[in-house]
Amino acid sequence: MAQARASFSVDALKLQVFLWGEREWQVRQRIESVLSKDPIFDKASRSFLTRSELYHRALAMTNRLHELLELHNWSAEEASIAFRLIDEPLPMQLHMAAFEPVIRTQGAPELRQKFGELIAQRGILGCYLQTELGHGTNVASLETTATYIPETREFEIHSPTLTSSKWWIGALGKTATHGVVQARLILPSGKDVGPHLFFVQLRSLEDHKVLPGITIGDIGPKAMGGYNAVDNGYARFDHVRIPHEQMLSGFASVTPDGQYVQPPHAKLSYGGMLYIRSSMVSSGGWTIARGATIAIRYATVRRQGNRGADGLERQVITYPSVYYRLLPVLAHAYVFVVLGHNLTKAFGEMTTRLAAGDTSLLAEMHATTSGLKVLVSTTAAQDLETARRSMGGHGFSDFAGVGRLYADYVPAATYEGDNFVLDQQVVRAALKAFDAVVTKKTRGVHELTPSTAYLRHLVSSKSSPSTPSLKWHDPQSVVSLLEKRAAATVQERAKHLHDPDASVDQRVSRAVTDAFVAAQVGDFVKSLEETVGGKEAVVLRKLYNLHLLTTAESGLVDILSFGLLGPTTQGSDPTRDLRLAIKRHCEELLPESIGLSDGFGFSDWELDSALGVYDGNVYESLWKRAQSEPLNASEVTEGYKKYIKPMLERGQRLAARSKL
Amino acid sequence: MAQARASFSVDALKLQVFLWGEREWQVRQRIESVLSKDPIFDKASRSFLTRSELYHRALAMTNRLHELLELHNWSAEEASIAFRLIDEPLPMQLHMAAFEPVIRTQGAPELRQKFGELIAQRGILGCYLQTELGHGTNVASLETTATYIPETREFEIHSPTLTSSKWWIGALGKTATHGVVQARLILPSGKDVGPHLFFVQLRSLEDHKVLPGITIGDIGPKAMGGYNAVDNGYARFDHVRIPHEQMLSGFASVTPDGQYVQPPHAKLSYGGMLYIRSSMVSSGGWTIARGATIAIRYATVRRQGNRGADGLERQVITYPSVYYRLLPVLAHAYVFVVLGHNLTKAFGEMTTRLAAGDTSLLAEMHATTSGLKVLVSTTAAQDLETARRSMGGHGFSDFAGVGRLYADYVPAATYEGDNFVLDQQVVRAALKAFDAVVTKKTRGVHELTPSTAYLRHLVSSKSSPSTPSLKWHDPQSVVSLLEKRAAATVQERAKHLHDPDASVDQRVSRAVTDAFVAAQVGDFVKSLEETVGGKEAVVLRKLYNLHLLTTAESGLVDILSFGLLGPTTQGSDPTRDLRLAIKRHCEELLPESIGLSDGFGFSDWELDSALGVYDGNVYESLWKRAQSEPLNASEVTEGYKKYIKPMLERGQRLAARSKL
16 A cells, blocks of 8 residues: 555645645544544444434434534534534434525525524424325325415314325434425315425424324334434324414415415425535535545455566456446546536526526526436446445445445435436426427527537537547547437437337436536546646546546447447447547556545545555454454354254254164 | 236246246245244344344244254255245355355265264354455465374364455354365475365364364454344464364365375366356346335336326336336346256256266356356346335335345355456356357367357358348347357457457456357247246247347447447437337236236245235335334434433524524
C-alpha cells in the first residue's frame, strides 16, 4: 500500500477539496474528528446487535448529535454535514428530508408560525405518511381519506380498508410525534379532489402514547438487514379529527365553509419530490465512492496467482478482469458527485423562480431528475455489488462493509418513484420534445434544453447521418456518439408509438439520460483546467473519458443497431477499437487508482471496513474483528450439550450397531 | 388469485412430477408434511433472532432431522431430500457435500474402514478446510504445510503465517469435530509437492474442547445476513501431528519411509469439485424457482394504475415492464432444473468410467461444469434481485422472503471457483478446441463434444456465413444463431490471442456456455411430446423458446458485431423483430404464469413469504407478520425516556427561547 501511495501522481488533498468544496471539506474534517472519537458513534459492535438494539443505538446517536449541536453551536449546514457523516440510515433523516421541507414549502403561514421553530429544533419529531399497504408510486390511488366537516371546521382522517394502512413510513413505528399524512380530500359535497397533505399529531407529548383512534406499529425487518435501525412503521386512522388549520394549504386549500381553492399551478407541489430525487445524484455518487475505495484498496493489497520479478504474487487489481470492473466504478463516483453539485445549483435557481411563481424550469428539472434518479440508483446498486464481488470470498464478510452499503442503498431503486415507472416519464418527455422539434417543428433547435439537446442531431444539417469519424481518446467525439444514439433511439420509439416492444422504455430512458450525463461530462472535461488544473486535470480527463467509453460500451446494442459505428468491414469486430480504448484507459489509470480513491477523503471510521483500511493491513484487521464475534465468547458452544452431543452419541451408537 | 388459477391450461401436478421426477416428488410431499408440522422447523421467529440464536436453531433442526431419520427409518436418499427441504444453509451441509464425499472418494480403504460408518451416521461431524485468509480459488498457493516425519510416521500440520489461517470453513467455528485439511505436502527431502488432503481431529469427542495446538473460532457475520446460521470458522495449526494413515491417499500417497507416490492421473481428484459444481445447476434452478413463484404470485395479486372494465386497477403483472422481467426468470428456472437432471446423469456416467480408470469424460465435464457454474450462479443471483425489485417497496420487506434468498445465494458467484477465474478456464478449453478443429484440423467435426459442437459452424460447408433466415418462433433457428455467435466470438478471441481486450473472456465464456445450454434446450424442445406431452408440452415449448430468445437478446452486441442478423436495412432497427417475438411469447405465457409457478410445487411453509402465499392474501399476511416484530411488544419504546424525551425537551426549550 505504501508503494502504491508512493507511485501515484495526483494530490489526494487537492481532489478532496475539488470534490467536497473547500468549505464543506474543512467542516467535515472538523466534525469527523469530534464524532469518530465519541464512543456513542463507535461502530465495533453494530454487526452483532439485534434490530431493537440497533434502533436504540440510532436514537442514542441522534440524541448525542443534538447535544453536540448545542454544545458546539453548529449551524444548520454543519448539523446537516454531521448527520451525513453517519453511515447508516437513522429514523430522524425523514424528519429533515421530508417532514420539515414539506411543511416549510406547503404549510400555510399560520401553521409554519406555530410549528416551524419546534420542528427546526426537534421539539416535535415528524414523519411523512404517503405510501400505503396497497399503493406506492401511484399516489393518485391512495385510499386514506380526509373529509372536511364544515360544522366543526375539522378534517376527519380515516383509513377505510386494510390496504389503506400507511406502511413503510420512516420513524413512524416508534419515534415520531407528528406526521404529514397524504389523504384524498373529500369535500362536504362528497366530491373527491384527490390526495392532499394534512398535519396530524400521532403521539402524546406527555408520555409518547399513541393518540386515540390511531393504530401504529413497526412493519418489521427489512431485506438483507437494510435500514435495520429505522422504525419504518404503519398507521391506521379511525375517524381521527384535526382542525381546519392543519391542512397544508400553501397551494390548494379549503375555505372554512368547505369550498375548494385550486392551486395556482398543478405541479407547484412537486418541489419536495424533485429536491429528494436531485439530492440522490451526489449521495449515490458518494455511496459508490465508498464501495470503490474499499474494493480498490483491497485489490491493491490482495495478491493471487502468478509470481512477478519481486517473487510476490500479482496484485489482484492488475488483472484485466478486476480493473475492468473497478475503474469504471471509480469513474461513476467522480461523475455523479460533480454532477450532483451542478444539479443542486440548478435546483436552487428553480426554487427561486418557483417562489416568484415562475414554473418555466419545472418541466426540465422534472425530466432531468427522473432520468438521473433511475440512472444513479441503478448504477450505484450495481456498482456496490460489482465492488463486493470483486473482493471474492472476503467480500461476503460483513466486516468488508460493502454488503451493508448495498442493503441500505438498494431500496433507492424503488423509493421516490419506482425506476421502471420513472422510465416511462422520461420517455414521455422525450417523445414530447421529439414531436415538437422534429415532427411538427413547432420548436427550433435553439429552444432545446440541456435534457433534449441530443435531438439537434436529427434536425441540424451539419450533423449528417454519414459515417462519423470516431476518436475514442476524444471525449467530445464520444459525447456526440452517445447523443446520436439517444436521438436514434427516441426516433425509433416514436416510429412504433402504438406497438412498442416490452423493454424499449427502459432502453430509451437510459439512452436519453446517458446522453444528458455525457454532455455534462463533456463540459466537465472542458473546464478541468479551470476547476482543478495540474496533473489532476490530466488524470481526471482520462477518468471522465473512461466513463464515456464504458457508457458507450453499455449502449453498444443501440449503437450497432443504428449503424453509428459506421459500415462494418467483413470479418472484423467493429467494437474492438472501443474495447481496446477502455483497456488502455484502465491501464493508464491503474497507478492512480489509490490516489483517486484517497481523493474521496474517507477516514477509517467512516468506511468501517476491514478490507478498506487506509494502511492496507486487511488480514490483521479481519482477524481482529472476528475475535469480537459473540459466538467466540466461549470455547464450547452452549449448543453442544443440547444438540451436538446427542447427535454424536446417536451417530456413534448407530455406527457401532451397523458394524456388528 | 382464484381467477388466475381458473384460467391457466397447464396441469400443475403434472409439471411437478415432470420437474421433480415421480419418486422424488412423492418423497418430498411426504417429508414436507412431517417437517412443516414440527414446531422445531417453524419459521415465524427467525427474522428476529441474533446469529447465535440462529446458529442454535440450526443445530436444533439438524438434531431433530437425525431423530426423525431414525424414527421414520429414512433412507440416505430420503435424508438428503429432508435436508434439502430446509430453506437455509445449515452447518452440517458441508459434512454431507464436501467432508463425506472427499473421504469416500480419496480416502484409503483403511481410513474409510475406520471412519466411514461414523461419518455416515454423524458419530463425528466434519468440515473441509481449504480456503485460507490469503488464498481462495488459487489453491496452488495455499500456505498451510503438512511435513512428513518418517521417524514417527507422522505428518506435522502447520500454519506458518497469519494468511495461512484456514478461513470461511463451514461448520468449523463451533460444530465440527474433525476436518479434512488441504495443506502443501513437504517430503523429508524438503521437496514441496503441493496441496494434498489430510484427515485431522479438531475437537475432543469427550467434551468438544479444541485439541492442543489448534486455534479455532467463528469468522463473524456475513454480508446482508447471509449464511447467518452457519459457523464459518477459522483455524490455525501449531505443529500439530497426525498419523501417517490420515493422509487421504486414495490417489497420491507417501510411503512410510517418505517416498512420494504419484497419482495415476493428475486430475483424478477433481471429481468432488465437479460434483459440487454440477449440482449447482439444478439447485440454482430451484432457487430461481422460489423467487419466481413469490414475485409472480405477488404481481398477479397486486393492482396498480389504470382501472379496467371491472373497475379494478390493472394487475401489475400485465404491465410489459413487469412481465418482461419476470417471465424470463421463470424460464431460467425450468431450463436449469431440467439441465441439472441431465448433468447428474452425465456425472454418474463419468464417475463410473473414472472408477475404471477411464478419464476420457473428465475434460468435457470440467469445461461444461465450469461454464455452467458461472452462468447459473450469475443468472440466479441476478434473477433473485430482479424478482425482488419487481415487487417494488414490499420486495424490500424481510417478510417477502426474496432478500433472504439473495443473501444466502450470492456467495455462489465466488465459492467453488470465482466466476471470473472460471471464465478463463472456459476460454482456455474453447481455444484448445478451436485450435484442434479449426486451425490445425487435427480433430474432425465428428469428434466435437457437446460443449464444442458450436464450432461446426466454422468448418461445416453446409453452414455458410451468408444471411441466415431467422425464424424467431422456431427454437432450432435460435439455437443455431446462438451457436454461430459462440463460434464467431471464439474465432475473434483466437485472432487477438496476445492483445485481448479486458472483458473479452467474460463474453467468450458466456457465448460458449449460452450455446451449450441452447443446444440442450433445443433437445428438450424436441423431446417434449415424449417427456411431458399434452398442453404442458405446448406451453413449455413457448417457455423454452422465451429462454432462447432472451438469451439471444442478451447476446445482441456479439450478434450484431458479427453481422449474424443479416444485412441491416437503412433506418430500421434490426433487433425489433426479436424483441417483438419476446413480447408476443410473454403475452402468450402470461395466462399460464401462475400455473407454471404452481408447477414447482412449493408449499407456503417452504416459501415462507408473505407476498408469495398460495391463496394470494398478501396484505393480510404482511400485516399479521408485522405484529410479531419485537419493537411492537410495548406501545412506548424503551428508548423514549432515555433518548426521545430528552431530544423533545431540548427542542421545546430551544424553540421557546428563539421565540423570545
